[in-house]
Amino acid sequence: MKSNIKKVLCVVALVVFHFVNASAAEFLIRDGDRVVFLGDSITEQRLYTTYIEAYALTRHPNWKLTFRNVGWGGDTSWLRQRAHPDEKQLFAADEATLQKMVEDSVGRGLGRDVLPLKPTFVTVKFGMNDHSYQPFREDIFRAYVRSQTEIAKVLGVNAARVAFLTPQPIEDKRPDPDKDVRNQSLRQFSDGLKEVAAKSSSAYVDQFDPFMKILSRERAGNPQSYIGGGDAVHPGPIGQTLMAWAVLKGMGASASVSRAEIDAAGKKVAAAEGCKVDGLKVSGGTVSFDRLDEALPMPVDERAEAALKLAPVLDDLNRYELRISGLAIGDYDVTVDGELAGKVSADELAKSWNLANAPGPITKQAREVLRLVFDKNNAFFRRWREVQLYTLPNWVKGADIETRREAELAWIDKQIAELEGQINKTRQPVSHHFEIKPAAK
Numbered sequence: 001m002k003s004n005i006k007k008v009l010c011v012v013a014l015v016v017f018h019f020v021n022a023s024a025a026e027f028l029i030r031d032g033d034r035v036v037f038l039g040d041s042i043t044e045q046r047l048y049t050t051y052i053e054a055y056a057l058t059r060h061p062n063w064k065l066t067f068r069n070v071g072w073g074g075d076t077s078w079l080r081q082r083a084h085p086d087e088k089q090l091f092a093a094d095e096a097t098l099q100k101m102v103e104d105s106v107g108r109g110l111g112r113d114v115l116p117l118k119p120t121f122v123t124v125k126f127g128m129n130d131h132s133y134q135p136f137r138e139d140i141f142r143a144y145v146r147s148q149t150e151i152a153k154v155l156g157v158n159a160a161r162v163a164f165l166t167p168q169p170i171e172d173k174r175p176d177p178d179k180d181v182r183n184q185s186l187r188q189f190s191d192g193l194k195e196v197a198a199k200s201s202s203a204y205v206d207q208f209d210p211f212m213k214i215l216s217r218e219r220a221g222n223p224q225s226y227i228g229g230g231d232a233v234h235p236g237p238i239g240q241t242l243m244a245w246a247v248l249k250g251m252g253a254s255a256s257v258s259r260a261e262i263d264a265a266g267k268k269v270a271a272a273e274g275c276k277v278d279g280l281k282v283s284g285g286t287v288s289f290d291r292l293d294e295a296l297p298m299p300v301d302e303r304a305e306a307a308l309k310l311a312p313v314l315d316d317l318n319r320y321e322l323r324i325s326g327l328a329i330g331d332y333d334v335t336v337d338g339e340l341a342g343k344v345s346a347d348e349l350a351k352s353w354n355l356a357n358a359p360g361p362i363t364k365q366a367r368e369v370l371r372l373v374f375d376k377n378n379a380f381f382r383r384w385r386e387v388q389l390y391t392l393p394n395w396v397k398g399a400d401i402e403t404r405r406e407a408e409l410a411w412i413d414k415q416i417a418e419l420e421g422q423i424n425k426t427r428q429p430v431s432h433h434f435e436i437k438p439a440a441k
Helices: 002-023 048-059 087-092 095-113 138-157 181-199 208-221 237-250 302-309 313-317 346-351 361-388 399-426
Strands: 034-039 066-069 121-125 161-165 203-205 256-263 268-273 275-283 286-293 319-325 331-336 339-345 432-438
Touching (some): 034 048, 048 066, 048 237, 066 361, 087 138, 121 138, 138 161, 138 181, 181 203, 237 313, 256 275, 268 319, 319 346
Parallel strands (some): 034 121, 121 161
Antiparallel strands (some): 275 286, 286 432, 331 339
16 A cells, blocks of 8 residues: 555656646647647637647647647536536535545546546646636635646646646626626636645646736727627637637747848848748849748637737747848838738838738648648547447447447547648648849839
C-alpha cells in the first residue's frame, strides 16, 4: 500500500514540476502534446477550440500535435452529462458525502471521455451551467470548487497538465452587462477557480474580464444586438474569436509570425526574423524578393472578421510584418505571387505593415488549414458521440451490431488520420514572390 502511495506522489510531483517549468515558457501548448478540450456546449460548438488549435498548428508547423474536443452541451464541472449525479443531494451533502459524490462523478466522466485519449494537456472550461443562471449560490459554488479540484487531481495523477478557463460573460441585450446578477455570479465562480488553479499548480486563464470590457464598451452604444453573434450564452464565430484571443493570450501565445525588413535605398535586406529573404531586386521604384517563412499567420475565420475591429487580435497574436524603408512618397501595390495583398503608403511600409489576414495565397493557405481542422474535429465528434457512445435499445443489440460499430469506428479513424495528414502537409510554409511597386494613379 505504501509503495502505491509513493508511486502516486511521485507522479503528482513530476507533473507539478513539469507544469511549473512550462509556466515559464512562452506557450502552454508544447511540441508532442496531445491536447484535449473539456467543457460544455460552448466547447462543443468547436469554434474557439478550433481557432486555438489552428493557431498552434500554423505557428509551429513542425511540432507533432494532436487535438480532441470532448465538450458536451449542458455539462458542468461535476460532469453531470456524463455521470448524472443527483444534484439536489450533491448541493446539500456534508463534506464527506460531497467528496465521495464528486470523486465518483468526475472519475467516471473523465475515465470514459478524457483519459482514454491519453492527454498531456487539458483545457477545462466550465461555469456557465454550474452557476445555474441565477444569483450566486454558495452550495453550488462549493460543489463547483470541489469538482474542479478533483478534475485537476485526476488529470495530474494521469500525467496531464491542466489549464482552467473561466467562462465568458452572458451577453444579454442590456447596456450594463456587468450589473447582470448572473454575470456577477460568474465572476465569483471565476475568482474561485483562480484559487483552485493556484492550489493545484494548474494554469488559470481569465477570459471573463477581457470579454466583459469589450461587451461593456460596445453595449453602451448599442444594447440591442449580440456583438459576438449567436445568442446570449453561445457566441458565434465573432464572439468565439474574441474568446480564442483572450485564451491564447492567457496561455502565453506569441504575437510574432515573422518579419522582413528591406532597405530600398541601400538595396539590401536589413533584417529577417522567422523568415528567409532571397533574390532582392530594387529597380525603378519597384522592390521584389522571395520570402520563405518559418510559420503561417493564424487563420481568421471569414465569418469572424468583425472581431478584428473589437479587439487587437492581429497585433496581439498575428504579426506577419513587412517593413520597407527608403521608398519615394506615394502609394504602393503589394502583390504576393501576382495577387494583390493591399495598397499601402510608403509611410505605412516604413513603419511596418502587418500582412496577416491580407488577401492572397498566404491567407488562403492558412484558411485551408482552418477548414481541414474543422473537418477533422467534426469527424471526431461524429465518431465519439454518434458511434462510440450511441446506445441502442436492448431489442436490437447483438454481436453483429457491435461488429458494425467497430467497423464504423475504424472507418472514421481512417478519415481522421487522413485529415490530420492533410493538415500537417498544408501547414508547411512555402516560398512566395513579393513585389512592391508604385500604385497606378
